[in-house]
Amino acid sequence: MNVPVDVPVEQPSLTWDGGGVLAVDQRALPGETRVLRLETVDDVVEAIRSLAIRGAPAIGLAGALGVALSAYRHRLDGVVDEAAVRADAARLSSARPTAVNLAWAVKRAIGRLAAGPDAVLAEATAMLDEDAAVNGAAVARACELVLSRVPRRPMRLLTHCNTGRLATAAVGTALGVIIELGRRGLVHEVLVDETRPLLQGARLTAWELGQASVPYRVCVDSAAPAAMAQGLVDCVLVGADRIAANGDVANKIGTYGLAIAAARHGIPFVVVAPESTWDRALADGSGIVIEERDPAEVTAFAGVVTTPADAGAYNPAFDVTPADLITAIVSEDQVFLPAAVQAVQVAQGSPPQA
Numbered sequence: 541m542n543v544p545v546d547v548p549v550e551q552p553s554l555t556w557d558g559g560g561v562l563a564v565d566q567r568a569l570p571g572e573t574r575v576l577r578l579e580t581v582d583d584v585v586e587a588i589r590s591l592a593i594r595g596a597p598a599i600g601l602a603g604a605l606g607v608a609l610s611a612y613r614h615r616l617d618g619v620v621d622e623a624a625v626r627a628d629a630a631r632l633s634s635a636r637p638t639a640v641n642l643a644w645a646v647k648r649a650i651g652r653l654a655a656g657p658d659a660v661l662a663e664a665t666a667m668l669d670e671d672a673a674v675n676g677a678a679v680a681r682a683c684e685l686v687l688s689r690v691p692r693r694p695m696r697l698l699t700h701c702n703t704g705r706l707a708t709a710a711v712g713t714a715l716g717v718i719i720e721l722g723r724r725g726l727v728h729e730v731l732v733d734e735t736r737p738l739l740q741g742a743r744l745t746a747w748e749l750g751q752a753s754v755p756y757r758v759c760v761d762s763a764a765p766a767a768m769a770q771g772l773v774d775c776v777l778v779g780a781d782r783i784a785a786n787g788d789v790a791n792k793i794g795t796y797g798l799a800i801a802a803a804r805h806g807i808p809f810v811v812v813a814p815e816s817t818w819d820r821a822l823a824d825g826s827g828i829v830i831e832e833r834d835p836a837e838v839t840a841f842a843g844v845v846t847t848p849a850d851a852g853a854y855n856p857a858f859d860v861t862p863a864d865l866i867t868a869i870v871s872e873d874q875v876f877l878p879a880a881v882q883a884v885q886v887a888q889g890s891p892p893q894a
């Protein structure tokens with residue numbers, strides 16, 4: 541994997557660059573802005589696993605570009621070794637298990653394989669363009685929803701992990717909404733959960749909010765319920781990695797606790813995610829595979845071991861928030877109101893399952 545240059549802050553998170561994928565290295569921010577040039581499927585898989593590329597839409601797009609890399613690499617005398625490309629696609633798809641966007645995007649790219657590498661690449665780059673448009677539409681819809689649910693002006697928002705342009709091709713999802721509301725002068729302050737253990741909030745969301753001149757403070761994850769109790773939060777906005785048919789949402793570990801606290805305080809809890817994050821083949825969140833990551837991410841901080849040498853660690857990267865704790869799930873196409881759906885079910889005499 542190449543690390544060639546220091547890049548301008550407006551560098552897109554992912555681009556195709558004639559035979560390679562340029563990706564902002566999200567591990568290095570905010571201390572350093574640098575791009576990686578990924579030239580093989582192994583490079584892409586490693587970038588996804590190590591979170592150099594992260595965020596559900598971004599890993600999907602990287603996976604699709606990885607299929608294009610593979611198709612070009614496995615072409616000899618104009619003939620593509622389809623079995624080899626399909627094997628690479630399977631490796632890309634399974635680089636991380638929780639975000640459905642990855643398998644979705646790889647499947648879409650491989651669907652063009654019969655038409656050749658150029659067609660696969662065209663599909664992958666079309667997905668990059670679509671992602672920006674889709675996120676723009678979801679952001680517009682979610683802004684309206686938040687404005688209708690939150691009376692205070694300017695408002696106080698809380699977010700978790702990073703759902704900005706770094707996590708997508710452009711615009712972002714939940715963070716895109718926050719930045720748009722900030723641009724309209726409607727945000728007093730954003731509380732940014734630091735998002736242990738890898739600090740996507742403290743490192744990446746804080747960096748993006750700073751770039752956008754939206755006022756924010758970082759807080760430790762465990763401060764969020766206290767902030768709600770003190771009236772410092774009017775609305776919680778988060779993204780998603782996979783959404784089951786009933787509206788259960790898998791997202792960064794800690795999201796479930798935030799939703800419980802928000803419900804306790806009557807604070808709207810809004811999920812913003814593209815339609816490609818929905819997995820309607822799953823009836824509910826119990827079927828979502830949760831990635832468990834290296835215990836060393838928990839037992840050390842900034843490279844310094846913080847636990848007894850033999851300490852084990854429980855390190856799920858995601859959790860599942862039950863639909864009934866969620867005010868709304870907003871995509872480019874719809875505003876899904878899980879609580880309202882359940883209320884209708886109850887009214888019709890079929891109460892939701894515990």
Ligand code: MRU
Nearest residue numbers: 594595596701703707779780792
């Ligand atoms: O482990 P990460 O950093 O990839 O987790 C990312 C999240 O949980 C995001 O909230 C989610 O992917 C949505 S990004 C628009």
